[in-house]
Amino acid sequence: MAEIDFNAMRGSGGHDAPPSPKTILNWAGGLVSLTLMAGLVTWGYQVVMRDVSGVPVIRALEGPMRIAPDDPGGRQAEHQGLAVNRVAALGEAGPPADMLQLAPAPVDLAGDDRPVIAPPPAEAAAYAAADEAAPILASVGGGATPVPDADGGALFEGDDLSAAAGPAAETLAADDVEGATEAALPLPAGALRQSPRPRTRPQEDFAARAAIAAARAAMTAPVATEIAAESVAVGTALVQLGAFDSGDEARAVWDSLASQRRFSGFFTDKTRVIQTVDRGGKTFFRLRASGFADMAAARRFCAAVSAEGADCIPVVAR
Structure with missing residues (x-):
């Protein structure tokens, strides 16, 4: 049996084929991905396990932050130290006070403040006149001497001088007082010797004046001219000023508007028109005014009347 030579089946060089560029790129991408994953894992671990002591903080000072001074000075507000304020400030009532003072101590009246018996009006007037004339008489005579009366006696303080001396003495005394006053108080040239007394303000009855003015306005009010609708x-x-239950009420409203000062001259050359209308089983009366050249004049009239606070609608007769 023939043996197979496997070495003959290899390449002629006897070496493996070199890696292709695609393989190199795949390996490079894998390494980059692994590096990114490792970096993300490391960063996340550091964020989670970061030591908070590395964050800068401000250490609190020892003791209270602010201390109220023992003597703050300034002016104390009113109603401080009352029990009702303690309830609002601390939330609880304070202990009972040792002493309660509801009113200040009574004040003794001086001798001048005590009630006295008033002298009769005649004596009071005599005392006042004597007090006013004493300085003037002292400056004129230099002293007080008894004045002999008609019987040879002397008049002293407390005697009725006017009854003893009579009218002539009163005239002489008045002349002496005036002369003494002029001598004691010399006035410069051109000075006012006696100031004029201001005139009293006349008392006027404003209600009567208003009634008189209303009566004059009613007398001078022009008589309205009325024509049938x-x-x-x-x-x-035309212009419509309102709708009323009766013709007399409509005429009264016309007279009231014409007599008011704010509508002065509005109704002088206008003619009153009262139109009777039956609608819905009810009769009412329309108050209208005529005397306009055209519809534009009627609109201007209504604008002026409405500006013064009255109702006015321009209409056309039908």
């Missing part, structure tokens, strides 16, 4: 031509420009 049937006499108004079709297509005439």
Whole structure:
């Protein structure tokens, strides 16, 4: 039996074929992938197991952060130290106080503040006149001497000088006082010797003035001219001021608007038109005004009336 020579079946060189470029690229890609996987695993492990002591922190100081001063100074607010404030501040009531003071101690009145018996009006007036004339008499006479009366006696303090001396003495005393006042108080040239007394303000009755003004306005109010609604031509420009339950009510509203100052001159050349309308089993009266050249004039009139707070609608007669 013939033997097979396997060595003859190999290549002529006797060596394996070199690796292709595709194989080299596959191995390089695998190595890169393994490197990336290893890097990701390492980074994740470091993130998870990182020591927190490496993070910088601020160490807290020892003791309280802020301390209130023993004497803060300034001005104390009102109502401090009350029991009701303690409840709001601390949440609980304080212990009972040793002493409760509901009102300050009473204050004794001075002698001038105590009630006294008022003198009669005549004596009070005499005392006031004597006090006012004392400085002037002292500056004129320099001293007080008894004045002999008609009977040869002397008048002293407390006697009725006016009754003893009579009207002539009063006139002389008044002249002496005026002369003494002028001598004691010399005035410069052009000075005002006696200030004028201000005039009293007249008392006016404002209610009466308002009533008089209303009466004058009613007397001077123009008499409204009224025409029937049937006499108004079709297509005439009108304005409607409202709808009322009766014709008298409509006329009263017209008179009220015409008499008001804010509508002064609005209804002077206008004619009143009251139209009776039956609708839905009910009768009502439309208050309208005519006297407009065209619809534009009616719209301008309604704009002015509406600006003053009244109702107004431009319409066309039908």
